[in-house]
Amino acid sequence: MPPTPLPAAPVTERPAHRDGNVLRWLGGYTSSAIGDNVYYLALSWAAVQAGTPAQAGVVTAVSAVPRALLLLGGGVVADRHGPRRVVLGSTGVRCLLALTAAVLLLTTGPGLWALGAVAVLFGIVDAVFLPAAGALPARITDRGQLARVHGMRGLGVRLASVLGGPLGGLGVALGGTAGAFGLAALLIGVSLPVLLTVRVGPLPPDDAKGRGSVLADLGDGLRHIRRDPVLRPLVLALALADLGFVGPMNLGLTLLARERGWGSSGMGLVLAGFGVGAAAASLLLAWRGRIPHAGRVTGVTGVASGAAIAALAHVPSVAGAAGTALLLGALAGLSGALAGALLQSRAGSAYVGRVTSVSTLVSFGVAPLTFPVVGWAVGAAGTAPVFTACAAVCALSGAVTLGSRSLRRAELPR
Template structure:
């Protein structure tokens, strides 16, 4: 008797290209609404925290999400694999929507102080620990393997759109009705995603592709063991981790200090960030239109290496115009390598483990790399921007070295 595997179902199922598939477009619209809501939420939270407490207290509120997110992320991957990514994303968005609207109602009715803001931040962090692995695992269930690179490009465009639109929308909400209005807007945007996600069709895994469910702890250990033993995923996740560790510090804290050192001011820093956004958006658009790119492993490795050189060069840009152009190149190369690595991760991981694999990647990218920001700030204070950017570029470049030096990863291809 012939066994029908998950891959067979995806190869033989007819389908439109992802950017023309109504099912994928419903998912993309839901994802975009949720991301814009997130951006508005962070504007509202920061404004409310600054208005309610001291600068130090506001900083604690803004970082309160990080602890539960980092601690619970791996467990979130187990939940995503057990319950299915769509169900987890719907539940996560519903909880986030309810929490934000509850705080908005509380702010409309009274002036409760910092405690509801801190509690909201903790809830968001805990929910994000489940939401992020599920979001990463969901595209593989709504499209075919051959379309995953295109979907990564579409997802990148959604993230760029949310970062451009979310800030002004949050500011408008605060200007019109204060933090309560901005929280209400964020909750409504997140709410839009729920019915759209309910209408998205997902592929259920055949029984042969489902991992045997044990206890939560045994499932977690099985996922980590799977990643560690996988010939492609293990070096790929190491490359992603090194790239993120070298990228986050300079492009966040380091860039602020560089702009201050060069006298570019806030406006100049904004132009540099815009250059980065344009480059990353161009990379996402390229993947959306082209879909599959050949020699994915080599492309990811060389893109990381070239991007690391551009990161180091940014600290020595003689003019603001040069810095903006360099940032655009960084965004293009980082966006390209990030999308290709994401597509490789989704196509190489077995469907039953995809939530846990995504959780490991998210833990490094979201849970641990922010720790490099205070280290980068302290290092810039001690040695200046140039040496810190060069060291960060070297760390990022090691990710490219890993991708190119491991033969099975270097030869990895995206499916057609």
Template sequence: MSTTSISPAAVSDGPAHRDPNVLRWLGAYTASMVGDNVYYLALTWAAVQAGTPAQAGIVAAVSAVPRALLMLGGGVLADRFGPRKVVIGSDAVRCAAVLAVAALLFATTPGLWPLALLALVFGTVDAVFMPAVGALPARITGRGQLTRVQGMRGLAIRFANVVGAPLGGLGIALGGPAAAFGLAGLLIAVSVPLLVSLRVADLPGDDRAATERPTAWSDLRDGLRYIRGHRVLAPLIVAIALGDLGFVGPLNVGLTLLADERGWGASGVGWVLAGFGVGAGTAALLIAVRGGLPHAGRVMAVTILAGSVAVGALAYVPNVVAAAGVAVLVGLLTGLSGALCGALLQTRTDPAYLGRVSSVSGIVSLGLAPLSMPVSAAAIGAWGTGPVFVVSAAVCGLGGVLALCVRDLRRAELPK
């Protein structure tokens, strides 16, 4: 497969939303994310049809294990071989695996085993795909545009969340899980030629032969030392971890239990989630258009703190209309803080380490944070929604406190 590499100076530093290279990346990323949403719906539906709800839950959770265990290695691969090659290869494997299961389901009714195998393969490839996705923007645009790219990435995620589930449902309605898997595979396939056409900047050392590079284990240790010794990245990743741990439980399991407790029903949950999506989408649009904010470290810390207060307030609103309004505020504040966290992570990391830094951040968000969901559910069963939402908000707020207390992170600025 041929590649198009250019010198870092040749990468455009013009507005990212007008750069054809960035727009090709955005199209590839959006298609892949929509495909992911369709895939997860198809997997869950097919597993429920083939087994019990408990077995379906196990199938859905299978992918989380290799993703969490192997993501550090995925970051090393992204930095050693270049994120573009890794993203193209992993997207191709994901596409092939999903289409293979679609074909199998069209031909026969094989039961749960191919679904579990697909989830395992998908999770393993995700461990490589996600760090590479995080490392790619720095090679396709100028440093001054990385903040805007984070906003564009946020918009793509919101779009995929809104469009993916209805598309998956339509596929299932028209042709069952096999059709939905086929649609997911085709959407992921759309991203491959767009990624192949990207112009990427080479970094110093990219032209070295594999035999001249340090071992993968040395790369991993070097990356962890780099993070540990960095005055901005180390506290930033801890702040991200605290924010995710305090946010994921209440806004997933906790919200459903709150709606059941208050009698809001499934439609109430939908309105609250819609409010959150509107707020988060607005924040992403603001960052994409504006390209950054002054005093980024301080603004990030303040929005984390304000967002944590809004999360705690969700448990005490009188009705679903007020809950949806608070959810808009939660989405706006957490969307801004999340975009600024991602932008600081991108701009403060040496591009040669972005794969490894992205992998550590990904483990925090995708490996540790989901563990808060069963803990939140058990705690709500024991003490009720109010206390659990408040404690979760306090954990989230600790990230903002940390950002304010660490001088280098508090004073961190984004490039103009």
């Protein structure tokens, strides 16, 4: 039986923040993102209860391995079958995995091996989900609204990071770790009926999507990136930005707070400052809808983000660090959202999933695996040199952007 055709997105352009179709997508995306945050908190809490801190660290990081290995293939799947269909299917599986963890905790009290197996399976599904979720905005709105949609998506991410921790803690307090996993399953599952109502644009013809082997289609996507004078440096710049940013703002910030004696409350203030800055940048894009000279602004804010990361390690007070983090959040948030909008507006319609998978490979697959390296380097040389080295990598992403004439002059569609 042939699949039922997907409903077409409207062809009349309207502001994304007034488009019910986009708002439904945003609601489903945000609910799923909050569920992800609750899931990872529940996983880390269960792993800490079942083993040593080192073992818990392995369990929480193990999902990054299959994600890194399979993410590019996930982009092929998204392009072949359409991001909406892949998002719906993978969201259902992710909900089922969180629910399975809750049931296991209620019935058997699983050890580290069971938790690790759930984490690995979640990482495998994520490798398919993430490229499709990243490619979906290009199917639900007009090209001229992509920057606004990426700003709205950034607001959803910030809301998820703010609510995920407290909701996960509430789930643990009321129902134990099983309750937190159950809450994660509920939040991820709630996004399914919402996303079912989202209309999407038509898929490219079969001959454009490709029907060779996965490797052949992946190679075709990589050639598409390599041949485009904007995509080629943009993907490199995004990779460098992620490599320079993820380590300092995750494990590095924890180690910096311990070294300075800020405590968990001080670290929370710094993270709050970053979140406010990033939310402000997302709100600006959601409101304005288009930033002139997008390529040039992306490069300048990328270089400035590197400078802010370096400054963060040299600010002695919590208040100063929170202010620096606020600036960093605004710069990195604006740079990242503009880069994402440029990426999707430039990628061919048949290649959005593959281009998205390549551009997010470092942030979701490779960068988390660098945490042990960051921890070792901080132990050997201290936080300031490590932050400075990561800042240089981040600033290099801006230099790549500004150094490419095509990317520097790139504009978002009107």
